[in-house]
Amino acid sequence: MIKTIIGKPDFIESLRGKRASFMLALSNTKTADIEGITQAGIRNMIYLTPTLDSEFLCTGEVRSLENIAQTPKGVPTPALITRAVHLLAPYGRIELLDLGLEIKPKLDYFTQHGFDITPSQSIVEGADIDAQEVFEKGVAFGQSYECQDEYIILAESVPSGTTTATATALGLGYKAEGMFSSSFKNSPDDIKEKTLKLALSNIDDKNDIFDTLSKVSDNMIIFNAGFLMGLNNRIKVILAGGTQMACVLLVMNRILKLMGGAMETSNLALCTTKWVAEDENSDIEALLKMLSFPINAYYADFDFSLSERPALKLYDEGEAKEGVGAGGALVYGFLNGVSKDKITKQVESQL
Numbered sequence: 001m002i003k004t005i006i007g008k009p010d011f012i013e014s015l016r017g018k019r020a021s022f023m024l025a026l027s028n029t030k031t032a033d034i035e036g037i038t039q040a041g042i043r044n045m046i047y048l049t050p051t052l053d054s055e056f057l058c059t060g061e062v063r064s065l066e067n068i069a070q071t072p073k074g075v076p077t078p079a080l081i082t083r084a085v086h087l088l089a090p091y092g093r094i095e096l097l098d099l100g101l102e103i104k105p106k107l108d109y110f111t112q113h114g115f116d117i118t119p120s121q122s123i124v125e126g127a128d129i130d131a132q133e134v135f136e137k138g139v140a141f142g143q144s145y146e147c148q149d150e151y152i153i154l155a156e157s158v159p160s161g162t163t164t165a166t167a168t169a170l171g172l173g174y175k176a177e178g179m180f181s182s183s184f185k186n187s188p189d190d191i192k193e194k195t196l197k198l199a200l201s202n203i204d205d206k207n208d209i210f211d212t213l214s215k216v217s218d219n220m221i222i223f224n225a226g227f228l229m230g231l232n233n234r235i236k237v238i239l240a241g242g243t244q245m246a247c248v249l250l251v252m253n254r255i256l257k258l259m260g261g262a263m264e265t266s267n268l269a270l271c272t273t274k275w276v277a278e279d280e281n282s283d284i285e286a287l288l289k290m291l292s293f294p295i296n297a298y299y300a301d302f303d304f305s306l307s308e309r310p311a312l313k314l315y316d317e318g319e320a321k322e323g324v325g326a327g328g329a330l331v332y333g334f335l336n337g338v339s340k341d342k343i344t345k346q347v348e349s350q351l
Contacts (some may be wrong), residue, residue, distance in 0.1 A: 007296030022091035026050035028119035050157035078326035084190035084346035089336035092149035123199035131213035142230020151236035165247035181282035240328020242276035272327035291293025300330030
């Protein structure tokens, strides 16, 4: 039920039956306001997606809107999957990272880490991020964070995040054209290409790595690169996500090269969904092979073939694919003895 993308199965097998802290990084970028660039949420209210995702993951209900976020085609948020696994094999705890939200989640009793980070602007206008400061906040958090479970599952909810991840990788000089996934089955390539061209025109050869990140990236990518470097391999971490999380590793890779340093990554792995791993329009394996350090990566062999629900069948047709740590959550469920059938029924019960 767990397939290897790159590396060996040893790392993921070492986590079988163990309890994880689920950490969800939340952020808004004005890039999501570009008409037609993302379907990760409700049209004209895309900025609410991470807020609603976190509310639903924690409580099973949304509080900042009447209905759970879904795409214009009716694909419900992957938070349904992540929540379903939590109900069947509970995470040790759920913690939220506010990395620049327009609307704060309406939640009590759940740990919400705030870092005084504001939502980023559109990459078309230069994002306007103080990348070095955001990165340093990530490093400091990683250095001070004490995990209360046996490992961390680090997930994200950032609408239009695959676009900012693509811009980040290209801006840092990676040959990554066509390797990033999309929430769409048929990605709006003309809109994305225009956005990327305008974004990349804001940087030049005089920009250092943090100047570049300030203009073309998003807070989640920058902060989490710092967070992982701050943790410095002392806690096992699963990056729960697709090509956006691969981009976090690409940023780490560039910063390590800039510093002339190296980092042990034996306690680090990436887990994603089958929908990302088998996506013909992206290539997460190729992205991971660009890294100078070894990495293990896996995907959950899960689909909705056991369901008759049309909304869930859209996942199998190529819509949505990943988000809110769905791939990492499914892997966690499998590691803790939960079957595909049980997860499917639990997801269906939440619709």
